[in-house]
Amino acid sequence: PVLVVDFGAQYAQLIARRVREARVYSEIVPHTMSVEKMLEKDPAAIILSGGPSSVYAEGAPNVDPSLFEAGVPVLGICYGFQVMAASLGGKVGRTGTREYGHTETKVSEGSCLFANTPLEQSVWMSHGDAVQAGPEGFTVTASTDQTPVAAFENRERKLFGLQWHPEVKHSAYGQSALENFLYEGAGLKPTWTPGNIIDEQVEQIRRQVGDKQVICALSGGVDSSVAAALVHKAVGDQLTCFFIDHGLLRAGEREQVERDYAATMGIKVVTIDESERFLNALAGLTEPEAKRKAIGREFIRSFEAAQREMIAQAGADGKDIEFLVQGTLYPDVVESGGGEGTANIKSHHNVGGLPDDLSFSLVEPLRELFKDEVRMIGRELGVPEKIVARQPFPGPGLGIRIIGEVTFDRLETLRAADLIVREELTKAGLDEEIWQCPVVLLADVRSVGVQGDGRTYGHPIVLRPVSSEDAMTADWTRLPYDILAKISNRITNSVPDVNRVVLDVTSKPPATIEWE
Numbered sequence: 410p411v412l413v414v415d416f417g418a419q420y421a422q423l424i425a426r427r428v429r430e431a432r433v434y435s436e437i438v439p440h441t442m443s444v445e446k447m448l449e450k451d452p453a454a455i456i457l458s459g460g461p462s463s464v465y466a467e468g469a470p471n472v473d474p475s476l477f478e479a480g481v482p483v484l485g486i487c488y489g490f491q492v493m494a495a496s497l498g499g500k501v502g503r504t505g506t507r508e509y510g511h512t513e514t515k516v517s518e519g520s521c522l523f524a525n526t527p528l529e530q531s532v533w534m535s536h537g538d539a540v541q542a543g544p545e546g547f548t549v550t551a552s553t554d555q556t557p558v559a560a561f562e563n564r565e566r567k568l569f570g571l572q573w574h575p576e577v578k579h580s581a582y583g584q585s586a587l588e589n590f591l592y593e594g595a596g597l598k599p600t601w602t603p604g605n606i607i608d609e610q611v612e613q614i615r616r617q618v619g620d621k622q623v624i625c626a627l628s629g630g631v632d633s634s635v636a637a638a639l640v641h642k643a644v645g646d647q648l649t650c651f652f653i654d655h656g657l658l659r660a661g662e663r664e665q666v667e668r669d670y671a672a673t674m675g676i677k678v679v680t681i682d683e684s685e686r687f688l689n690a691l692a693g694l695t696e697p698e699a700k701r702k703a704i705g706r707e708f709i710r711s712f713e714a715a716q717r718e719m720i721a722q723a724g725a726d727g728k729d730i731e732f733l734v735q736g737t738l739y740p741d742v743v744e745s746g747g748g749e750g751t752a753n754i755k756s757h758h759n760v761g762g763l764p765d766d767l768s769f770s771l772v773e774p775l776r777e778l779f780k781d782e783v784r785m786i787g788r789e790l791g792v793p794e795k796i797v798a799r800q801p802f803p804g805p806g807l808g809i810r811i812i813g814e815v816t817f818d819r820l821e822t823l824r825a826a827d828l829i830v831r832e833e834l835t836k837a838g839l840d841e842e843i844w845q846c847p848v849v850l851l852a853d854v855r856s857v858g859v860q861g862d863g864r865t866y867g868h869p870i871v872l873r874p875v876s877s878e879d880a881m882t883a884d885w886t887r888l889p890y891d892i893l894a895k896i897s898n899r900i901t902n903s904v905p906d907v908n909r910v911v912l913d914v915t916s917k918p919p920a921t922i923e924w925e
């Protein structure tokens with residue numbers, strides 16, 4: 410793999426994705442990983458990410474200089490560039506001014522990183538410190554008005570660095586710089602294609618599963634569908650999909666899954682109604698993490714029940730069914746702290762929420778993939794567009810969109826409001842533009858209204874339309890006022906107990922997309 414060393418900035422995931430867009434496999438590792446451990450992964454190249462620190466600050470993250478002697482091609486970006494300069498004997502210092510945002514840069518002819526791009530280009534900068542002198546043996550390959558050493562390289566040692574962020578779209582030729590590093594600097598080939606990923610995963614699933622039976626946690630979403638399709642391709646009828654109706658679904662969802670999957674994907678789906686089990690488990694719970702943990706636990710219990718049911722039906726030896734497929738994605742793994750050294754923000758139900766006494770081995774064929782890659786693979790596998798293009802819906806469903814205790818009546822209220830929102834957004838042709846639009850019921854909040862002839866004391870519904878590329882960051886979508894008005898009218902006119910509709914105008918960060 411290409412290792413992206415995370416110095417604690419929000420850019421490491423973006424860099425990893427851009428490398429993969431260049432069809433080269435990449436993985437994120439923390440800067441605290443020893444050089445020895447990094448080299449054990451047999452990296453084809455290493456990229457040092459940006460970071461929030463000054464290289465001379467006390468306790469500033471660093472890497473051991475032996476990294477640069479290992480013969481592995483290295484690209485340093487922003488803070489990573491400065492770390493590289495400082496380790497190799499260059500000079501980094503305060504410039505007194507910050508360069509931030511669009512910056513005009515002059516690059517040298519004949520450089521590796523900037524081959525086949527214009528000599529003057531607009532790039533995205535964000536730094537206070539700057540490299541003042543490159544290390545011996547390095548050629549300076551770019552400069553700006555304020556930063557004489559904005560990039561350098563030593564082709565013989567395969568070491569490269571640049572001060573700006575090639576991974577953000579604001580850097581006009583950023584992707585070219587990354588690809589020049591990968592293809593020319595490191596001599597890699599763009600072989601990480603959907604076809605190859607599928608072949609590799611199919612091979613791995615067959616090895617892991619052997620002739621054992623596999624059951625799959627089908628949720629109706631993109632991730633579990635693509636995971637199921639992959640496993641189906643690998644082991645065919647050894648796979649049985651169960652669709653757990655946890656009672657936290659949106660209106661019509663269960664019926665849609667029952668209709669679509671079997672018909673279009675040729676995968677057998679068995680629906681199990683477990684809504685009572687989940688409602689009981691959620692009774693009295695209001696704290697978001699407690700709700701998430703309860704839902705995660707009941708999911709697994711449901712599948713264990715499903716397993717018993719299958720054994721009873723087939724009379725098979727229970728020991729043969731020991732694998733459970735999950736559509737866990739790379740960002741879930743990183744956000745749940747599985748990415749080594751990152752903060753646990755929410756326990757995603759399919760990672761952190763698993764109970765300890767789990768009696769299945771997990772098959773997680775998407776664990777290394779980002780969402781857009783999952784879609785790509787889904788299309789390649791022939792998963793219908795209707796499913797591949799579906800907006801994300803969290804595993805815990807409406808359970809984390811009712812702020813307060815989850816009850817059947819509250820679920821019915823939220824389902825009715827959510828259906829209206831989905832209908833109006835689709836009618837307005839906004840499905841493509843919106844990443845997803847959670848609809849949230851503030852069940853613990855009441856406000857006074859006047860409906861018909863009388864005073865009401867009802868609950869607010871929150872609309873949370875967001876635009877995003879990967880759910881790691883998001884912005885609130887500027888929906889047209891007339892659509893908002895229509896949604897608000899319909900909801901307050903037809904959904905009992907709701908007398909107010911409000912719009913969430915917060916980006917992520919600081920807020921997350923879901924309210925819990």
Ligand code: XMP
Nearest residue numbers: 757758759801802803804805880921922923
């Ligand atoms: P947040 O709220 O963390 O959400 O900004 C990021 C994305 O993840 C979805 N989400 C989940 N998906 N299980 C899932 O499968 C979960 O527990 C879960 N929690 C949040 C959320 O809808 C958004 O797309």
